[in-house]
Amino acid sequence: MDKKRKRSIIRGVILAVLLVAIGFTIYSSFTKDKVELLAVGDTAPDFELVGLDGTKHRLSDYRGEGVMLNFWGTWCEPCKREMPAMDRQYEAFKDQGVNLLTINIAQSEFEVQNFLNNLGVDFPTVIDKTRDVMTAYNVIDLPASIFINPDGKVLKIKTGEMKEADIISHMEMIKPE
Amino acid sequence: MEKNVCVCGHENPVGTKICVNCGRPLTEEAKSQKVLDMKYDGSAIRSKTYNKSIVDKVWNFFSSVKVGVALIIITLVVSSIGTILKQEAFVAAGNEAGRAAFYEDSYGSFGKLYYTLGFSDLYNQIWYLVLVAMLGISIIVASIDRGIPLHKSLKNQRVRRHESFMKRQRVIAEGYVPSSDSSKVLDVVEEKMKKLNYKVRRDGEALLAEKGRFSRYGPYINHVGLIIFLIGVLMHKFPGVYVDESMWIREGETRAIPGMEGYFLENKQFIFETHDNDPTTAQIQQGVNAVAKNYQTDIVLYKQAEDALPGQTDNLEVVKEYSIRVNHPLEHNGYALYQMDFRLNELKEMSFQLTNKETGEALGEVAVDLRNPKKEYVIDENTKVELMEFYPDFSGFNNEGEPQTLSPNPNNPAFIFNMITPEHPDGEISFVAIQQTVEPAGDNTYKMAFSGIDTINMSGLTIRMDKTIPILFVGGFIFLLGLAIGSYWNHRRIWIQQFENGQIRLAAHTNKNWFSIKKDLDAITEHAHLPQYIDQLDDEKDKDKDEENDQEDQKN
Numbered sequence: 001m002d003k004k005r006k007r008s009i010i011r012g013v014i015l016a017v018l019l020v021a022i023g024f025t026i027y028s029s030f031t032k033d034k035v036e037l038l039a040v041g042d043t044a045p046d047f048e049l050v051g052l053d054g055t056k057h058r059l060s061d062y063r064g065e066g067v068m069l070n071f072w073g074t075w076c077e078p079c080k081r082e083m084p085a086m087d088r089q090y091e092a093f094k095d096q097g098v099n100l101l102t103i104n105i106a107q108s109e110f111e112v113q114n115f116l117n118n119l120g121v122d123f124p125t126v127i128d129k130t131r132d133v134m135t136a137y138n139v140i141d142l143p144a145s146i147f148i149n150p151d152g153k154v155l156k157i158k159t160g161e162m163k164e165a166d167i168i169s170h171m172e173m174i175k176p177e
Numbered sequence: 178m179e180k181n182v183c184v185c186g187h188e189n190p191v192g193t194k195i196c197v198n199c200g201r202p203l204t205e206e207a208k209s210q211k212v213l214d215m216k217y218d219g220s221a222i223r224s225k226t227y228n229k230s231i232v233d234k235v236w237n238f239f240s241s242v243k244v245g246v247a248l249i250i251i252t253l254v255v256s257s258i259g260t261i262l263k264q265e266a267f268v269a270a271g272n273e274a275g276r277a278a279f280y281e282d283s284y285g286s287f288g289k290l291y292y293t294l295g296f297s298d299l300y301n302q303i304w305y306l307v308l309v310a311m312l313g314i315s316i317i318v319a320s321i322d323r324g325i326p327l328h329k330s331l332k333n334q335r336v337r338r339h340e341s342f343m344k345r346q347r348v349i350a351e352g353y354v355p356s357s358d359s360s361k362v363l364d365v366v367e368e369k370m371k372k373l374n375y376k377v378r379r380d381g382e383a384l385l386a387e388k389g390r391f392s393r394y395g396p397y398i399n400h401v402g403l404i405i406f407l408i409g410v411l412m413h414k415f416p417g418v419y420v421d422e423s424m425w426i427r428e429g430e431t432r433a434i435p436g437m438e439g440y441f442l443e444n445k446q447f448i449f450e451t452h453d454n455d456p457t458t459a460q461i462q463q464g465v466n467a468v469a470k471n472y473q474t475d476i477v478l479y480k481q482a483e484d485a486l487p488g489q490t491d492n493l494e495v496v497k498e499y500s501i502r503v504n505h506p507l508e509h510n511g512y513a514l515y516q517m518d519f520r521l522n523e524l525k526e527m528s529f530q531l532t533n534k535e536t537g538e539a540l541g542e543v544a545v546d547l548r549n550p551k552k553e554y555v556i557d558e559n560t561k562v563e564l565m566e567f568y569p570d571f572s573g574f575n576n577e578g579e580p581q582t583l584s585p586n587p588n589n590p591a592f593i594f595n596m597i598t599p600e601h602p603d604g605e606i607s608f609v610a611i612q613q614t615v616e617p618a619g620d621n622t623y624k625m626a627f628s629g630i631d632t633i634n635m636s637g638l639t640i641r642m643d644k645t646i647p648i649l650f651v652g653g654f655i656f657l658l659g660l661a662i663g664s665y666w667n668h669r670r671i672w673i674q675q676f677e678n679g680q681i682r683l684a685a686h687t688n689k690n691w692f693s694i695k696k697d698l699d700a701i702t703e704h705a706h707l708p709q710y711i712d713q714l715d716d717e718k719d720k721d722k723d724e725e726n727d728q729e730d731q732k733n
């Protein structure tokens with residue numbers, strides 16, 4: 001009986017090790033393709049980009065406050081549609097410790113400035129000229145918004161146009177206590 | 178659990194076909210065989226012994242050779258179906274809908290079905306990975322299940338075997354040696370066998386000569402190699418082990434290299450050269466005017482400072498300058514950047530003459546850099562052109578009458594200019610696109626007359642990194658080593674017993690290549706004057722032939 005038990009345990013362990021290894025491999029290969037490398041709960045990669053006003057914006061400078069990152073381009077219609085709502089909520093939340101930083105993908109300053117002027121919005125905007133930050137955040141489709149809490153953790157990743165109510169509820173989430 | 182106790186008193190594990198100790202056949206099936214089935218030396222295949230718990234059932238499923246063969250065939254068939262149409266990775270369409278449309282448009286309803294069933298991205302399908310994984314488990318389990326008992330059985334071999342074992346070998350001999358040689362016949366055999374590179378063991382009047390036992394381990398070594406190879410392939414899926422990315426980069430542009438963190442690439446220029454020969458007959462037949470000679474991207478590779486953050490590009494260090502050509506990738510730190518594609522003559526700059534429509538007099542030229550347009554272009558004190566709007570990829574007007582841009586790329590640039598001239602110090606507004614001009618205020622005095630373009634080229638590069646290559650190499654080497662051991666060496670065994678009355682009994686077995694073992698037997702038979710051996714299977718064939726002949730005779 002003992003020998004049989006031992007054999008069963010050895011077999012079980014071998015099978016379990018194989019299953020775990022294979023399961024993990026398959027799981028990781030699927031999360032890689034279908035979901036962003038950056039996941040909710042991760043620490044948002046720090047970055048530094050130069051803003052339209054010429055000042056440097058570094059993500060870690062916002063530690064202690066909530067940050068909403070928004071990746072966009074002037075050719076992207078949904079980006080344009082959600083911007084007025086974003087601007088309103090930026091105004092409403094900025095005194096409560098929630099910041100908005102929009103990141104344009106490698107366009108010229110002229111186009112970016114002109115676009116924002118036409119929309120009449122006034123939030124901080126930086127240009128990712130080399131697409132380095134876009135790569136670090138693995139942004140593929142625009143618009144993409146990332147909500148980061150005061151500890152620098154990603155609480156929400158949202159791809160596609162957002163309704164004003166979503167922006168409000170997500171900004172509430174990352175508000176410092 | 179009950180043991181299978183042999184007449185000789187040895188306890189064999191349940192499922193054993195041939196007693197490990199004396200060689201007596203244990204099962205009815207083995208007893209009924211004229212020539213024993215020597216697969217795994219008659220040891221118990223582990224999975225056949227217990228079949229109670231779920232663990233045992235799963236184990237037994239994967240241990241089955243039938244299941245293994247089925248898995249191999251399914252994998253083979255499915256993989257070859259995946260090669261019928263091209264895989265999604267090679268389809269240029271950017272999104273899912275585009276790819277779906279591509280398969281239907283290009284290959285009709287078969288293409289649609291192919292896409293729907295997932296064959297278009299076969300090697301990333303979860304069920305395909307599960308299939309390969311099951312094959313891997315099958316190889317591991319079946320090897321453990323057969324390899325370990327075989328190893329034990331080969332290790333614990335006894336020299337002396339029972340008559341029922343000896344007589345049921347394929348090649349046997351029985352008889353007497355000339356009485357003069359009788360006393361030292363085993364010594365003579367031993368000496369001769371050693372010369373033939375056999376390992377000889379004696380146990381009283383019994384002798385076992387054995388050669389090439391390691392060849393029995395060939396298939397298992399082969400499987401180990403296969404498993405290592407599979408592990409290497411599966412490791413591609415882990416971050417930091419395997420990179421296969423691509424990027425487009427314009428001349429003059431500096432971009433972060435995807436998959437290669439902290440590195441940037443600047444495209445100095447792209448060069449496309451053709452052979453300037455007169456078209457040959459073959460070229461004319463194929464409608465080819467020029468044959469490409471060189472595709473080359475001159476680049477500068479930069480690295481960020483060690484502690485730099487993404488986006489910090491003010492302190493880039495030059496790593497190297499290089500000309501990437503076909504088959505001459507840029508290699509750095511295990512990464513390789515290959516020249517893969519190119520696009521010639523993308524618009525870079527458009528020039529306009531600020532021209533009086535009536536007189537045709539030009540006040541000056543304005544050149545707009547489409548990648549970096551400026552707010553205003555000053556010609557002189559009273560004359561300048563303000564750029565009010567710029568649409569790099571103009572696609573028409575939306576419902577509110579606003580011009581739209583489809584992409585950030587200057588494929589179809591459109592501009593709204595405000596032309597400030599001495600006649601019109603407040604400016605005249607003009608919408609200018611390719612072959613289209615709109616003057617919102619009515620009739621303008623001046624126009625922006627198109628006067629020329631400047632173009633640049635784009636390079637398509639792929640970025641590759643594969644840390645698993647040494648693993649694949651080792652796995653492949655072990656695989657071939659196992660194959661060679663299993664194929665080019667054979668396990669040959671010759672048992673000889675001498676009885677008190679001087680009678681000799683001989684039996685021989687090899688896992689393959691009976692011709693060679695018979696040559697060895699011929700040599701010792703002659704040398705030691707042993708009785709002539711017979712091949713019991715030859716007998717059977719002869720008998721079969723005889724029977725056939727009989728039948729034919731009867732027909733006749």
